[in-house]
Amino acid sequence: MEYFRLTRALARPLLMSPAVEASRLLGFGHAYILRRHLWPELAPMVLTVAAYGAATAIMAIAALGFVSVGVRPPTPELGSMMIELLPYYQEAPHALLQPIAVIFLMVLALQLIGGKDKS
Numbered sequence: 001m002e003y004f005r006l007t008r009a010l011a012r013p014l015l016m017s018p019a020v021e022a023s024r025l026l027g028f029g030h031a032y033i034l035r036r037h038l039w040p041e042l043a044p045m046v047l048t049v050a051a052y053g054a055a056t057a058i059m060a061i062a063a064l065g066f067v068s069v070g071v072r073p074p075t076p077e078l079g080s081m082m083i084e085l086l087p088y089y090q091e092a093p094h095a096l097l098q099p100i101a102v103i104f105l106m107v108l109a110l111q112l113i114g115g116k117d118k119s
Contacts, residue, residue, distance in 0.1 A: 010042055051114030055107045062103050078103050
């Protein structure tokens with residue numbers, strides 16, 4: 001839903017612009033107008049929303065796995081890895097920190113990708 005609303009809100013003024021109207025009058029097709037006029041303006045915003053959505057999904061899946069509602073073993077999942085390693089925290093705290101670090105780095109990478117602007 002959010003992709004549709006974002007795309008529609010950004011594309012409406014672009015479709016009314018003189019450049020798109022000139023392309024239509026010159027006989028260029030829909031694919032050309034999308035590739036040449038719409039996608040360069042829409043891509044940064046849509047990709048930002050996609051990166052934030054992927055980071056949110058990773059956090060949600062890890063949280064569900066941590067409370068044992070996620071996928072069932074033997075399927076590996078970061079939240080269930082944390083819960084399985086929790087009893088061994090006193091002997092090997094670095095083992096518990098590995099899935100936490102993976103989640104942190106994946107979410108950080110997606111946030112940095114999503115935080116890029118057009119400039």
